[in-house]
Amino acid sequence: MEKYIIGIDLGGTNCRFGLVSLNGRILKQFSVKVGDNRDHGSITKLLSQGISKLQTGKILGVGIGAPGIVDFDRRMIVSSPHYPAWHNFKLAEKLSKKCELPVVLDNDANMIALGESWIGAGKGIKNFIMITIGTGIGGGIVIDNKVFHGDNGFAGEIGHQIIQYDGQKCDCGGKGCWETLVSIEGLKKLTTKLGLENVRPRELSKIALEGNRSAKLAWKRFGSYLGAGITSLINILGIHTVIIGGGIGRGWDSFIDDTKNEIPKRLYKESTKRLVLKKAKLGDDAGILGSAATVKNYGRNFK
Amino acid sequence: MEKYIIGIDLGGTNCRFGLVSLNGRILKQFSVKVGDNRDHGSITKLLSQGISKLQTGKILGVGIGAPGIVDFDRRMIVSSPHYPAWHNFKLAEKLSKKCELPVVLDNDANMIALGESWIGAGKGIKNFIMITIGTGIGGGIVIDNKVFHGDNGFAGEIGHQIIQYDGQKCDCGGKGCWETLVSIEGLKKLTTKLGLENVRPRELSKIALEGNRSAKLAWKRFGSYLGAGITSLINILGIHTVIIGGGIGRGWDSFIDDTKNEIPKRLYKESTKRLVLKKAKLGDDAGILGSAATVKNYGRNFK
Numbered sequence: 009m010e011k012y013i014i015g016i017d018l019g020g021t022n023c024r025f026g027l028v029s030l031n032g033r034i035l036k037q038f039s040v041k042v043g044d045n046r047d048h049g050s051i052t053k054l055l056s057q058g059i060s061k062l063q064t065g066k067i068l069g070v071g072i073g074a075p076g077i078v079d080f081d082r083r084m085i086v087s088s089p090h091y092p093a094w095h096n097f098k099l100a101e102k103l104s105k106k107c108e109l110p111v112v113l114d115n116d117a118n119m120i121a122l123g124e125s126w127i128g129a130g131k132g133i134k135n136f137i138m139i140t141i142g143t144g145i146g147g148g149i150v151i152d153n154k155v156f157h158g159d160n161g162f163a164g165e166i167g168h169q170i171i172q173y174d175g176q177k178c179d180c181g182g183k184g185c186w187e188t189l190v191s192i193e194g195l196k197k198l199t200t201k202l203g204l205e206n207v208r209p210r211e212l213s214k215i216a217l218e219g220n221r222s223a224k225l226a227w228k229r230f231g232s233y234l235g236a237g238i239t240s241l242i243n244i245l246g247i248h249t250v251i252i253g254g255g256i257g258r259g260w261d262s263f264i265d266d267t268k269n270e271i272p273k274r275l276y277k278e279s280t281k282r283l284v285l286k287k288a289k290l291g292d293d294a295g296i297l298g299s300a301a302t303v304k305n306y307g308r309n310f311k
Numbered sequence: 312m313e314k315y316i317i318g319i320d321l322g323g324t325n326c327r328f329g330l331v332s333l334n335g336r337i338l339k340q341f342s343v344k345v346g347d348n349r350d351h352g353s354i355t356k357l358l359s360q361g362i363s364k365l366q367t368g369k370i371l372g373v374g375i376g377a378p379g380i381v382d383f384d385r386r387m388i389v390s391s392p393h394y395p396a397w398h399n400f401k402l403a404e405k406l407s408k409k410c411e412l413p414v415v416l417d418n419d420a421n422m423i424a425l426g427e428s429w430i431g432a433g434k435g436i437k438n439f440i441m442i443t444i445g446t447g448i449g450g451g452i453v454i455d456n457k458v459f460h461g462d463n464g465f466a467g468e469i470g471h472q473i474i475q476y477d478g479q480k481c482d483c484g485g486k487g488c489w490e491t492l493v494s495i496e497g498l499k500k501l502t503t504k505l506g507l508e509n510v511r512p513r514e515l516s517k518i519a520l521e522g523n524r525s526a527k528l529a530w531k532r533f534g535s536y537l538g539a540g541i542t543s544l545i546n547i548l549g550i551h552t553v554i555i556g557g558g559i560g561r562g563w564d565s566f567i568d569d570t571k572n573e574i575p576k577r578l579y580k581e582s583t584k585r586l587v588l589k590k591a592k593l594g595d596d597a598g599i600l601g602s603a604a605t606v607k608n609y610g611r612n613f614k
Contacts, residue, residue, distance in 0.1 A: 156454075156549075159438055162546075162582060163549030165547065165549070166546070168579075173475050173536065240543070243472055244547060246466030247462055249462075273484075276471075278380055278390055282462065282463070
């Protein structure tokens with residue numbers, strides 16, 4: 009009987025399901041809108057229904073990437089901005105019982121990192137820092153080909169490194185976090201300040217190319233802030249491969265030169281020499297693939 | 312024959328030597344001033360002379376903590392602000408040949424972290440972040456009871472995380488690094504700005520206690536900056552035990568309350584709940600003891 013893994017990417021708006029082969033191909037996938045009912049029962053039902061649609065051959069296990077703070081070892085969502093009712097919710101255990109399958113749960117950004125490690129831009133690279141820039145920043149730190157979890161699975165909240173001590177308020181409750189500047193939301197605030205209303209990254213790239221000075225300045229600042237935060241991460245972690253993905257990747261050419269210019273102004277030259285900045289490869293599939301990779305790596309521990 | 316280890320703490324001004332027992336007692340120690348001759352040969356000679364003075368029983372090996380960027384695996388000092396002539400200097404290999412002993416080399420702050428891990432404030436704690444605040448900031452990240460080195464041994468340069476994007480110039484060439492604010496040098500600049508000239512930390516604590524408003528404000532800011540940087544480290548690393556040592560420890564009571572106040576304003580409450588802030592235990596002996604601990608852990612790899 010053919011063996012498969014189910015990878016799930018649970019977002020704040022949609023939940024994406026994929027049937028994944030053991031060599032990392034998505035054979036089937038679909039997306040379901042997450043409704044307003046976000047209690048434990050509703051989401052568990054939504055997930056188990058999605059899983060049953062993909063059941064075929066022998067399913068080795070289910071991997072779920074979820075937004076928020078996840079306790080990897082205890083297999084629970086500690087808290088999630090998108091699911092405010094969830095506190096220490098043992099989602100993996102609950103779903104595992106319901107579906108009679110091993111279920112592995114991790115933070116969504118960690119799953120993306122592991123996907124890139126498996127068959128993406130991080131393939132064959134032992135240590136790297138994965139930065140996923142969308143509405144906010146997600147981070148995943150890969151050490152020795154595994155996601156580094158810290159004490160409880162909270163590691164990688166790199167969007168909440170403070171880069172401006174007296175900066176803007178952040179959704180996390182703090183202020184001056186990297187995410188307030190380097191994110192699609194941050195970029196939106198920046199363009200608004202520069203007099204451009206409601207311009208999305210793709211359009212901003214377009215008008216910057218056409219010579220719009222505010223748009224060019226917005227990308228310049230964005231790229232520089234990105235470079236400053238990367239500098240801090242490299243100084244702290246001593247890891248020299250950095251992979252950048254997420255929705256912002258579509259604007260890559262608009263910001264990456266300023267990022268590359270900013271880093272050497274701040275980073276030790278010994279580290280700058282070793283730095284490799286890469287663009288993520290897996291796009292929107294990274295979450296599903298990474299969730300599947302996690303089952304491959306850890307599934308046996310979570311029957 | 313009794314077994315010993317020699318631990319060496321090579322600083323920018325002095326070099327301290329210690330004969331250490333296998334259970335972590337310093338049986339004999341002395342300090343030598345490092346002269347102006349800082350070429351490879353002079354320092355190797357100074358070190359080998361110190362080592363020969365401590366030779367007794369069976370010496371298992373020599374550990375050296377050095378200031379600067381150290382490539383742990385390749386056993387060399389990549390660069391050091393205090394020894395500008397050194398670039399990719401294979402100190403450990405050279406000294407090992409000269410003394411016919413295994414020699415292990417690491418960054419000084421990493422050695423301090425390992426000392427605290429062995430018999431200090433980090434004893435029995437699998438993961439912790441060690442912050443050594445002196446003239447600058449040294450950092451050591453302990454994961455699974457070992458110093459985390461990153462790709463080449465550069466990890467732990469936590470003093471050069473950027474906390475003020477447009478901040479003061481830093482010795483590393485960047486600007487707004489944590490170290491520009493949270494260090495004895497940073498504190499000196501801060502007090503000068505507040506109208507207090509040439510006040511050392513100990514005296515600053517004294518006059519703050521007596522009610523001097525500028526001194527109180529200086530410590531308040533210092534403590535808050537410290538808290539902000541700790542927040543970033545916890546968010547990135549997901550490690551919840553933080554040990555603070557170095558010369559600044561003498562002012563502990565003057566800043567620690569403001570540090571403890573700042574963190575919950577910025578850090579996720581799930582992390583704040585788990586946070587343990589500890590004062591280092593080993594004082595000036597941490598470097599020698601950590602260097603000895605490194606030989607205990609790795610000496611057999613570096614014959």
